[in-house]
Amino acid sequence: MGQGDLEAVVAIEQLNAKSPWSKKQFLQCVEWTLVVVVDNIVVGFVVVVGVVDQAELQNISIHPDHKELGLGEELLDHVINGLPKQIDQIYLEVRVSNFSAIRLYNKIGFVEVGQRRGYYSTEYGREDALLMSRSLC
Numbered sequence: 446m447g448q449g450d451l452e453a454v455v456a457i458e459q460l461n462a463k464s465p466w467s468k469k470q471f472l473q474c475v476e477w478t479l480v481v482v483v484d485n486i487v488v489g490f491v492v493v494v495g496v497v498d499q500a501e502l503q504n505i506s507i508h509p510d511h512k513e514l515g516l517g518e519e520l521l522d523h524v525i526n527g528l529p530k531q532i533d534q535i536y537l538e539v540r541v542s543n544f545s546a547i548r549l550y551n552k553i554g555f556v557e558v559g560q561r562r563g564y565y566s567t568e569y570g571r572e573d574a575l576l577m578s579r580s581l582c
Protein backbone atom coordinates (compact mmCIF):
# COMPACT_ATOMS: atom_id res chain seq x y z
CA MET A 446 0.00 0.00 0.00
CA GLY A 447 1.22 3.47 -0.84
CA GLN A 448 0.10 6.62 0.96
CA GLY A 449 -2.10 7.33 -2.08
CA ASP A 450 -4.12 4.17 -1.45
CA LEU A 451 -5.02 5.15 2.10
CA GLU A 452 -8.34 6.90 1.39
CA ALA A 453 -9.63 3.94 -0.65
CA VAL A 454 -8.57 1.45 2.03
CA VAL A 455 -10.28 3.48 4.79
CA ALA A 456 -13.44 3.75 2.65
CA ILE A 457 -13.58 -0.05 2.12
CA GLU A 458 -13.04 -0.56 5.85
CA GLN A 459 -15.92 1.83 6.64
CA LEU A 460 -18.21 -0.06 4.27
CA ASN A 461 -17.37 -3.53 5.61
CA ALA A 462 -16.24 -3.51 9.23
CA LYS A 463 -18.39 -3.54 12.36
CA SER A 464 -15.65 -1.77 14.32
CA PRO A 465 -13.68 -0.02 11.55
CA TRP A 466 -9.99 0.74 11.93
CA SER A 467 -9.12 4.44 11.89
CA LYS A 468 -6.92 6.09 9.25
CA LYS A 469 -4.22 6.37 11.93
CA GLN A 470 -4.29 2.58 12.49
CA PHE A 471 -3.80 1.97 8.76
CA LEU A 472 -1.01 4.55 8.65
CA GLN A 473 0.82 2.58 11.35
CA CYS A 474 0.50 -0.57 9.21
CA VAL A 475 1.46 0.77 5.77
CA GLU A 476 4.47 -1.54 5.46
CA TRP A 477 2.35 -4.64 6.28
CA THR A 478 -0.57 -3.83 3.99
CA LEU A 479 -1.12 -5.13 0.48
CA VAL A 480 -3.87 -3.81 -1.75
CA VAL A 481 -5.67 -5.50 -4.62
CA VAL A 482 -6.24 -3.29 -7.64
CA VAL A 483 -8.76 -3.84 -10.44
CA ASP A 484 -8.83 -1.42 -13.39
CA ASN A 485 -6.58 0.97 -11.43
CA ILE A 486 -8.99 1.07 -8.48
CA VAL A 487 -8.18 -0.29 -5.03
CA VAL A 488 -10.90 -2.84 -4.29
CA GLY A 489 -9.44 -4.65 -1.29
CA PHE A 490 -6.60 -4.97 1.16
CA VAL A 491 -4.95 -7.31 3.61
CA VAL A 492 -2.81 -6.53 6.67
CA VAL A 493 -0.40 -9.24 7.83
CA VAL A 494 2.22 -8.57 10.49
CA GLY A 495 5.16 -10.95 10.92
CA VAL A 496 7.11 -11.25 14.18
CA VAL A 497 10.07 -13.68 14.34
CA ASP A 498 8.54 -17.08 13.42
CA GLN A 499 4.85 -16.15 13.51
CA ALA A 500 2.53 -13.97 11.46
CA GLU A 501 -0.82 -12.47 12.35
CA LEU A 502 -3.55 -11.70 9.85
CA GLN A 503 -4.85 -8.44 11.31
CA ASN A 504 -7.35 -7.36 8.69
CA ILE A 505 -8.70 -8.25 5.26
CA SER A 506 -11.50 -6.66 3.30
CA ILE A 507 -12.90 -6.68 -0.22
CA HIS A 508 -15.16 -3.90 -1.52
CA PRO A 509 -18.81 -5.07 -1.57
CA ASP A 510 -18.99 -4.67 -5.39
CA HIS A 511 -16.10 -7.13 -5.78
CA LYS A 512 -16.93 -9.80 -3.21
CA GLU A 513 -17.39 -13.49 -4.07
CA LEU A 514 -15.17 -13.26 -7.16
CA GLY A 515 -12.22 -15.06 -5.64
CA LEU A 516 -10.22 -11.92 -4.80
CA GLY A 517 -10.11 -12.46 -1.03
CA GLU A 518 -8.77 -15.99 -1.46
CA GLU A 519 -6.26 -14.91 -4.11
CA LEU A 520 -5.03 -12.03 -1.93
CA LEU A 521 -4.57 -14.29 1.10
CA ASP A 522 -2.77 -16.97 -0.92
CA HIS A 523 -0.49 -14.31 -2.35
CA VAL A 524 0.42 -12.77 0.99
CA ILE A 525 0.92 -16.13 2.74
CA ASN A 526 3.13 -17.44 -0.08
CA GLY A 527 5.23 -14.27 0.19
CA LEU A 528 5.95 -14.56 3.92
CA PRO A 529 9.60 -14.99 4.91
CA LYS A 530 10.74 -18.63 5.25
CA GLN A 531 11.29 -18.40 9.03
CA ILE A 532 7.57 -17.83 9.59
CA ASP A 533 6.03 -21.22 10.28
CA GLN A 534 2.62 -20.31 11.71
CA ILE A 535 -0.04 -17.73 10.93
CA TYR A 536 -2.82 -16.72 13.33
CA LEU A 537 -5.99 -14.68 13.12
CA GLU A 538 -9.06 -13.77 15.13
CA VAL A 539 -12.53 -13.59 13.62
CA ARG A 540 -16.03 -12.90 14.94
CA VAL A 541 -17.96 -16.15 15.46
CA SER A 542 -20.79 -14.65 13.36
CA ASN A 543 -18.56 -13.90 10.35
CA PHE A 544 -19.46 -17.02 8.35
CA SER A 545 -18.06 -15.90 4.99
CA ALA A 546 -14.63 -15.11 6.49
CA ILE A 547 -14.59 -18.36 8.54
CA ARG A 548 -15.44 -20.35 5.40
CA LEU A 549 -12.66 -18.62 3.51
CA TYR A 550 -10.15 -19.35 6.28
CA ASN A 551 -11.23 -23.00 6.53
CA LYS A 552 -10.98 -23.34 2.76
CA ILE A 553 -7.34 -22.26 2.72
CA GLY A 554 -6.30 -24.46 5.63
CA PHE A 555 -6.90 -22.51 8.85
CA VAL A 556 -8.27 -24.49 11.77
CA GLU A 557 -9.86 -23.30 14.99
CA VAL A 558 -7.41 -23.38 17.90
CA GLY A 559 -9.37 -21.49 20.55
CA GLN A 560 -11.98 -18.92 21.42
CA ARG A 561 -11.85 -15.56 23.15
CA ARG A 562 -15.01 -14.86 25.16
CA GLY A 563 -16.64 -11.46 24.53
CA TYR A 564 -13.67 -10.28 22.51
CA TYR A 565 -15.63 -8.03 20.16
CA SER A 566 -18.28 -5.40 20.82
CA THR A 567 -21.56 -5.55 18.91
CA GLU A 568 -24.66 -3.36 18.90
CA TYR A 569 -26.23 -5.88 21.31
CA GLY A 570 -23.32 -6.44 23.68
CA ARG A 571 -20.28 -8.66 23.25
CA GLU A 572 -19.37 -11.38 20.76
CA ASP A 573 -16.81 -14.20 20.97
CA ALA A 574 -13.79 -14.48 18.69
CA LEU A 575 -12.54 -17.66 17.07
CA LEU A 576 -8.78 -17.96 17.17
CA MET A 577 -7.59 -19.74 14.02
CA SER A 578 -4.18 -20.87 12.89
CA ARG A 579 -2.46 -22.44 9.91
CA SER A 580 0.90 -24.14 9.85
CA LEU A 581 3.21 -23.01 7.05
CA CYS A 582 5.76 -25.84 7.45
Ligand SMILES: CC(C)(COP(=O)(O)OP(=O)(O)OC[C@H]1O[C@@H](n2cnc3c(N)ncnc32)[C@H](O)[C@@H]1OP(=O)(O)O)[C@@H](O)C(=O)NCCC(=O)NCCS
Binds near residue numbers: 462505516539543546
Ligand atom coordinates in the same frame (compact mmCIF):
# COMPACT_ATOMS: atom_id res chain seq x y z
C1 LIG B 1 -14.30 -12.31 4.00
C2 LIG B 1 -14.01 -11.63 2.65
C3 LIG B 1 -12.63 -10.94 2.73
C4 LIG B 1 -14.01 -12.69 1.54
O1 LIG B 1 -13.59 -12.08 0.34
P1 LIG B 1 -14.18 -12.53 -1.08
O2 LIG B 1 -13.31 -11.97 -2.14
O3 LIG B 1 -15.62 -12.17 -1.15
O4 LIG B 1 -14.03 -14.12 -1.00
P2 LIG B 1 -13.73 -15.11 -2.22
O5 LIG B 1 -14.59 -14.74 -3.37
O6 LIG B 1 -12.26 -15.14 -2.47
O7 LIG B 1 -14.23 -16.49 -1.64
C5 LIG B 1 -13.35 -17.50 -1.20
C6 LIG B 1 -14.10 -18.44 -0.27
O8 LIG B 1 -14.57 -17.73 0.87
C7 LIG B 1 -15.86 -18.25 1.26
N1 LIG B 1 -16.87 -17.20 1.09
C8 LIG B 1 -16.68 -15.95 0.60
N2 LIG B 1 -17.84 -15.25 0.64
C9 LIG B 1 -18.77 -16.09 1.15
C10 LIG B 1 -20.16 -15.95 1.45
N3 LIG B 1 -20.81 -14.80 1.23
N4 LIG B 1 -20.81 -17.00 2.00
C11 LIG B 1 -20.16 -18.15 2.25
N5 LIG B 1 -18.83 -18.36 1.99
C12 LIG B 1 -18.16 -17.33 1.45
C13 LIG B 1 -16.12 -19.43 0.36
O9 LIG B 1 -15.53 -20.58 0.96
C14 LIG B 1 -15.33 -19.06 -0.89
O10 LIG B 1 -14.96 -20.16 -1.66
P3 LIG B 1 -15.99 -20.76 -2.77
O11 LIG B 1 -16.33 -19.61 -3.66
O12 LIG B 1 -15.20 -21.84 -3.44
O13 LIG B 1 -17.17 -21.24 -2.00
C15 LIG B 1 -15.11 -10.59 2.30
O14 LIG B 1 -16.38 -11.19 2.46
C16 LIG B 1 -15.07 -9.32 3.13
O15 LIG B 1 -14.41 -8.35 2.79
N6 LIG B 1 -15.81 -9.33 4.27
C17 LIG B 1 -15.88 -8.12 5.13
C18 LIG B 1 -14.63 -7.90 5.92
C19 LIG B 1 -14.34 -9.08 6.83
O16 LIG B 1 -15.25 -9.66 7.43
N7 LIG B 1 -13.05 -9.41 6.95
C20 LIG B 1 -12.61 -10.50 7.82
C21 LIG B 1 -12.19 -9.98 9.14
S1 LIG B 1 -11.59 -11.29 10.20
